[in-house]
Amino acid sequence: MNMLMRLSSLVLFSSLCLLSRGQDSLIRYVDPFIGTGGHGHTFPGAAVPFGMVQLSPDNGRSGWDWCSGYHYSDSLIAGFSHTHLSGTGIGDWLDISVMPLTAPLADTTQGIKIRFSHDNEYASPGYYRVTMDNGIRAELTATARCGYHRYTYPQGATPTIRLDLAFHLNWDTPTETHVTILNDSTLVGYRYSTGWAHVQRVYFAARTSSAFTKTILNDGHSASDMSDMAETYDKGKGVSAQLIFNEHHGHIIELKVALSSTSYDKALQALNEIPSWDFARTRKSAADQWENELRKVTISTNNDALKRVFYTALYHTAIAPTLYSDADGEYQNAHGDVHTMPGGTSRYTLFSLWDTFRALKPLFTLTQPERYTDMLNSMLAFYDENGLLPVWDLSTWETNTMTGYHAIPVLADAILKEWPGLDAERAYEAMIKSAHQDIRGVPDYIQYGYLPQDKAGGSVTVTLEYAYDDWCIAQVAKKLGKTADHATFMNRAKSYAQLFDPGTGFMRAKNSDGQFVEPFDPFWSEHDFDKAQYIEGNAWQHSFFVPHDVAGLAALYGSNKALGKKLDELFTAPSVMHGENISPDASGFIGQYAHGNEPSHHIAYMYNYIGEPWKTQERVRQIVDSMYHDKPDGYAGNEDAGQMSAWAVWSIGGLYPVNPAAGEYVFGSPSADKTTFSLPNGRQFTISAQNNSDRNIYIQSATLNGKPYENLYIRHQDILEGGELVFKMGPKPNKRFGRNPETWPGGEGNW
CATH class of the missing domain: 2.70.98.10 (Beta-galactosidase; Chain A, domain 5)
Known part of the structure; x- marks a missing residue:
């Protein structure tokens, strides 16, 4: 029966x-x-x-x-x-x-x-x-x-x-x-x-x-x-x-x-x-x-395993944040106060911002037109109720987990993309408040121009992440005509340079006396946040987080070629970590690249910024093929509320938002033969990879809507216009493609 x-x-x-x-x-x-x-x-x-x-x-x-x-x-x-x-x-x-x-x-x-x-x-x-x-x-x-x-x-x-x-x-x-x-x-x-x-x-x-x-x-x-x-x-x-x-x-x-x-x-x-x-x-x-959710981004491929990886990843991008309010917009926050979101809109919670600001939230600007305004305004409601933007909001409680104030790049990206229903001035006020908070090491960061290790843990990670967040504030200030603020935060955005050690080629923690912390081991990992100089990782994984100024980072190394050499070393270094309390989050190693945790997620794409895009194409395809598969252990580390999956969605399609608030998506190597975005405005944008195969991983040339396209990135606005980006793929690098610095990402409008 x-x-x-x-x-x-x-x-x-x-x-x-x-x-x-x-x-x-x-x-x-x-x-x-x-x-x-x-x-x-x-x-x-x-x-x-x-x-x-x-x-x-x-x-x-x-x-x-x-x-x-x-x-x-x-x-x-x-x-x-x-x-x-x-x-x-x-x-x-x-x-x-x-x-x-x-x-x-x-x-x-x-x-x-x-x-x-x-x-x-x-x-x-x-x-x-x-x-x-x-x-x-x-x-x-x-x-x-x-x-x-x-x-x-x-x-x-x-x-x-x-x-x-x-x-x-x-x-x-x-x-x-x-x-x-x-x-x-x-x-x-x-x-x-x-x-x-x-x-x-x-x-x-x-x-x-x-x-x-x-x-x-x-x-x-x-x-x-x-x-x-x-x-x-x-x-x-x-x-x-x-x-x-x-x-x-x-x-x-x-x-x-x-x-x-x-x-x-x-x-x-x-x-x-x-x-x-x-x-x-x-x-x-x-x-x-x-x-309906899966129809928003579709792929064409004869590889069913790749389809399972891709569509499961897309599925996981639509789990969090989660709905928190009742059908009428009413909710009770962690303080016990009952509020109602205006106009019957919804309140969301579970904002894993240290992870998801990187790729998931930019993806939402293409896939979540119905919900994203409410998610953004949920962050502002959190600010109204707590005095600061959320760091890691769970059940409307601030867990204060992880580093940075990464609600800022999320809001900045939305403002710069002129997202409907978001009050830019109100959001900017909240961003400024977070950038001047009196906790989380911010006063010392402002005073010293970096976060001293003897004042708080995570000197390198915190400094580099605050510098990036400050760059995001500067871009919004520029858009809103706040000239003085723009200058202030552009200066703060250069804080990363304070920790660069030309002798080792790594970002290193400094104490308040201006001296690097000794001894130094780039393989050393400490999971205790109060003791760690690098949060959930080591010097290899954290030294390259300067997505807003890769040109400036290359200048610290002495040249683009020198930065490229250091990136090469990252991918070929021994896959070991030293220490008595090694962070388990650093996983999924290719050399010292650790795809199982978010600080590494942009690194393979950095070669585009220094005129070596074929290396990005090589590494991205390697990461997709080795770090994702269609079994229960198919992720290299914590999926992290959609970020690990968002990386796969972008990269299988051939793009990635290296700087998540720059409005540009950098080219990788598309694993799918065709990827189609069904856009909020009713248009479609398609990425086609001709002659694509496991061997043909290198971009030979590109066209956009039938015209030759030389840039190594495409802007958000260009995608919204709809059309087709076509990559011609081949088995060997075409080192002429992307050789001209004018085609590199991160130029106009960044510095």
Whole structure:
């Protein structure tokens, strides 16, 4: 009977897919398990693009590789929770855990883990399914604020659903939880917790498709009829509730769980996102949303593995930031204040800005016209509520994780691209405030012209990143006619030069006396941020972060040729790191290039700035081929909320935003034969690679809309005009292409 039901379900959904999208559906190339192995830290469960709900299995194990709650190496499931972080290096969330059981637990506080096999597991965008070893088949799908569970119980089971608000892993700990049974099919409550974000509040409402006949709360209270059950509640640090249903062979019980940041009344309203008990329709709606997302950037290639890598990467670029406000724009922030976004717009959270300012946010200016304004204004709402722009916003709490003030390049990029719905003056005010904050080493950075290592950790990383952010401020100041500010911040943007050591060819930490910190080892890595001179890496990986002034960096080396030689050494140096507390984030090595962490992401493209573009073409193709594949460990390091994937989307297409606020995309070596951007203005921009192959990795020549094109980059505005950029590829470098300095990126308007 169960096998027939499975086949019926598959046939029904396959038919729906074929009817709605045709046989060229792109979601079939997305594998949500990519990144769940290795150190990718992604989750395989169900979500819609940027949804508040990410309904996914948790293994019940703490540890770095379980930051998302799930790791492919595991064989146990502890529950299905409704909030997850995608690809981060710190574990949090995992709110409102639900677990189907074949019988109620005698010990209501008992943790439970059930075995499963990957052979009985399946996932696609917006859908997850597993048959656990106890015979229960769990299917999950979602809308923006509501998770939809479908549980099929085996013969002889006493169908039970356990709601466990005590469930937590890694950094997260519940501080107050509450559940109220409203009637025989509805319960509401909340879960307050502390963790990486010190204050988190999640309200929920849950409704079952069948009436439960008994409830057991972990305060020992049990209700067995409707009169006893009404308004039963429990409150404490770890409330659990078991819902018991009549025994029935092959019984299917469905459950909807809606979330809100403000109240369970709003969560009850959010249940209406799924008005009927039609799992197939909800699943189809989620799949259709993902299909539309994947249609924004499409590729042509005969390599199905490359398609799986590309479309899974594109999928991962649309997970975070996540929706935080209710349907009417109302939300409760970490301070406990309730606000409403103007005009019914949405508030977002989970801004991993140290990672995503580099490639993900520039990609959004081409792929997210409907949402990006709200994301930008969410950052400004954070500023209004906290006095500074976010560094790493989680549940509207400032985690202050990582370095730089990288909301600035995101806002600068949007202002310089004249993004609609963003108040440039208001954003500029916030940028100036962040650049003059009295924490995070900024006063010492301003006083000394660099951040002294004896004043705070991360001297090199912080100085170089602040210098870049200051360049971004300068460009906005110029656009807004603020001449004095432009001069000030252009001067601050040169701070990187203070730390260059011509004797070693590296950026080195200095103390407040102006002396380099000794001893020096370019392979040395220290993960303790207070002690580290280079955050999550070493001198090799951090010395080249000058995306706003590569010409100035080359001048410090003495010539373009000398900088090119140093870049060559980076890719051929021994792939070793020294130290007693080496950062695990530096991974995916080619020489000392570490693709598994973000500081390296722009480096392969730097050859374009010094007249050696064929080396960029060589290295980019090598990175795509070696650092991405279509297995669970298909990422070289943490996926980092979309950044690792955004690099792949850009680079497989043949471009990359080396300076993410410059409005120019630098050429690499396209792996796809054709990449098409469906643009916000209704036009299309296509990148075609003629004679493309695994051997033909070098650009011989280029045309734009049929005319010879000599530049090694293309501007954002040129892409918005639509048209076709054609690369003629070949097996050997054409060193004449890009030889003229006037064709190099980073020239006009930068210095």
